[in-house]
Amino acid sequence: MIDETQKTTQERKFKCWAASCGGCGDGPSREHLLSNCLFPDGVVRVKGFDWCMDETKTVGINGLARQILCKKHNSALSDTDAEAKKAIDLFQRSVQPLGGSSIGNKVDGHRLERWLLKTAINLAYGGKWHIGIGMHGSAPGLPPPYLIDVAFGKLPFSHKMGAHFLLPKKETFHDPGAILTFPLVKDGYIGGVYFELRTQPIFLNLFPGNAPPTLGEVAESLSLQNHLLDTELIYRPPNISTTLRSLAASMIYFDW
Numbered sequence: 001m002i003d004e005t006q007k008t009t010q011e012r013k014f015k016c017w018a019a020s021c022g023g024c025g026d027g028p029s030r031e032h033l034l035s036n037c038l039f040p041d042g043v044v045r046v047k048g049f050d051w052c053m054d055e056t057k058t059v060g061i062n063g064l065a066r067q068i069l070c071k072k073h074n075s076a077l078s079d080t081d082a083e084a085k086k087a088i089d090l091f092q093r094s095v096q097p098l099g100g101s102s103i104g105n106k107v108d109g110h111r112l113e114r115w116l117l118k119t120a121i122n123l124a125y126g127g128k129w130h131i132g133i134g135m136h137g138s139a140p141g142l143p144p145p146y147l148i149d150v151a152f153g154k155l156p157f158s159h160k161m162g163a164h165f166l167l168p169k170k171e172t173f174h175d176p177g178a179i180l181t182f183p184l185v186k187d188g189y190i191g192g193v194y195f196e197l198r199t200q201p202i203f204l205n206l207f208p209g210n211a212p213p214t215l216g217e218v219a220e221s222l223s224l225q226n227h228l229l230d231t232e233l234i235y236r237p238p239n240i241s242t243t244l245r246s247l248a249a250s251m252i253y254f255d256w
Contacts, residue, residue, distance in 0.1 A: 084111075
């Protein structure tokens, strides 16, 4: 049992990363840095943030839970978790629905972007790097107000920030059971975050007006397959096709 004095002491130590925009409520939640609904096996791999800089850490998903959001703000982001799970399930899908119907193959792209941003903030919060480049109110380890508003759907991403998909023409290899993520950092600023969502790589650009044509332009040191480094980044594609043995297998449609 936690008495009221102990509870009050814990809440004084707690800081919601969305607090600067107001509206906090209901006390601290135990937020998973990566949504636990995406990890049925309970294991996740992370690399490149200041707490796992030089090696990939494989940890239980419950080991990546911290008090970084209040319950009210955490609840307000639950729709992004649901959309990310739907998108990732579709990325893994290898069979077209009967009749070629696209019903069930539609993803709210803005919610997926908000989940990518929420996850990037969760992982970088409290660290030594600025989150995003050239944004008002930026401070190391704290999301600027603009990104908080984007995460909660109050403002849209603009100036080519947001989701850039990698759609390589040559075959690449991914662990279908893994979700990978690591930031691209320069001079203390996170300019973007690379994700592999099972089989689909996505770059979340956080540098307004400066989306790179390829990851190789900004991330030569990353241990990515050459085909990925050389692949053109596609900003908010209207649709993509999943592949099975190098053949198109199923279409996914995005609402931007």
